[in-house]
Amino acid sequence: MNETGPSSRIPTQPRTRIQRRNHKAILDAALDVFSARGFRGATVDQIALASGLSKPNLLYYFPSKEAIHQQLLSELLDIWLDPLRALDPEGDPISEILAYVRRKLEMSRQMPRESRLFANEVLQGGTHLSDTLSKVLKPLVDEKADVIRRWSDEGRIAAVHPHHLIFSIWSLTQHYADFDVQVRTVLGNAEPDPFPEAEKYLVTLFTRLLTP
Amino acid sequence: MNETGPSSRIPTQPRTRIQRRNHKAILDAALDVFSARGFRGATVDQIALASGLSKPNLLYYFPSKEAIHQQLLSELLDIWLDPLRALDPEGDPISEILAYVRRKLEMSRQMPRESRLFANEVLQGGTHLSDTLSKVLKPLVDEKADVIRRWSDEGRIAAVHPHHLIFSIWSLTQHYADFDVQVRTVLGNAEPDPFPEAEKYLVTLFTRLLTP
DNA sequence: TGAATGTTTGACCAAATGGTCAGGAACACG
């Protein structure tokens, strides 16, 4: 065991300037590599190269490949759920849901690597996530599903299964990040940026679905 | 190079009974392993074990891990596109699209491994697919998109962007196979089989979206 | 300036992994 290096010290915060810089560089490079090739497909050498560090130096900052992956995932889930957290029970139902859709789609556009990291993980059984999934994701979804059900009961939106509504928002928006290659291949050069049309389409879809 | 074995002979059809049996066993085991762990995450040993063969014996039937993967993918795409091929330009527009949705959802239920294999591949840049994607998938989608546009122009369905409509059918139905873990975690034990509700929800969604 | 602390690296290792090969076992068939 390598007992030197900041990685052995359970640092709440990286201390020095250099540590902060390299920490960041590693996580960014790792996001590139993990999202593009999956956990097993990524090698420590690739991450080291992409972050501009040597492999031993990288392992001075993180105890293992696994640890980097783990940290990325745990940081990710919070960011990932923020758009749903922001769904306001006191707001106008349809506007709130449409705003959620827009925020999620915007995340697919701005953070495709994060989306793919998550997709890779869930796709392969979500072993590194299953705890967080049931302890963080499920309660939040249940809470927001209740809000949607209430709106539905009050006749402010059309009747829909709240959980499946949420699934559909996830799948429709994340599709543009996760299946990017396919989307762009099918659309061809005529529509180089799929997102503007995607937004129009999704707004139409959810408006027609939800308007009572 | 191992020049013995049926794999070196470009066999149009496996010859003997044993070859047919083992070929099938290998492809089935490989589908299990590749879909669950991705190409790089899968090992030849795992596939060999799952198919009940020794590693050298497996490599007697296929020249390489890559070759198994390749064959699975090329067989897959045809199956995968069948539901779309069946979309009948002469049929009733809404019934046709709903039937397509149902067929795709049924495939997610019956063939989740295939769905995940495909997702894994596209997610990681689709390098093994990009040719087929542009030469087979795109033309077919363009053709069916034209049909949908015609229906739209004739006022038989509401106005929608045809390509994005197709994307939405893909993402919504495949989500239940690809993100199975997440779906089941969120729904909990109360709804052990998500598919019946999923079908209701999707039928409602597309009916409301498309009814003029 | 110099000692303590933090950072970096070349060389190295053990395990895992894709693949090979020589030869033995099982089978088909005249």
Next chain:
DNA sequence: CGTGTTCCTGACCATTTGGTCAAACATTCA
């Protein structure tokens, strides 16, 4: 039955990969 072909395996190999370590190099700050 025997002989040619198909099928199967233990032993082996080269490469890749995650990770280690001692020692050199920087940086900080008293």
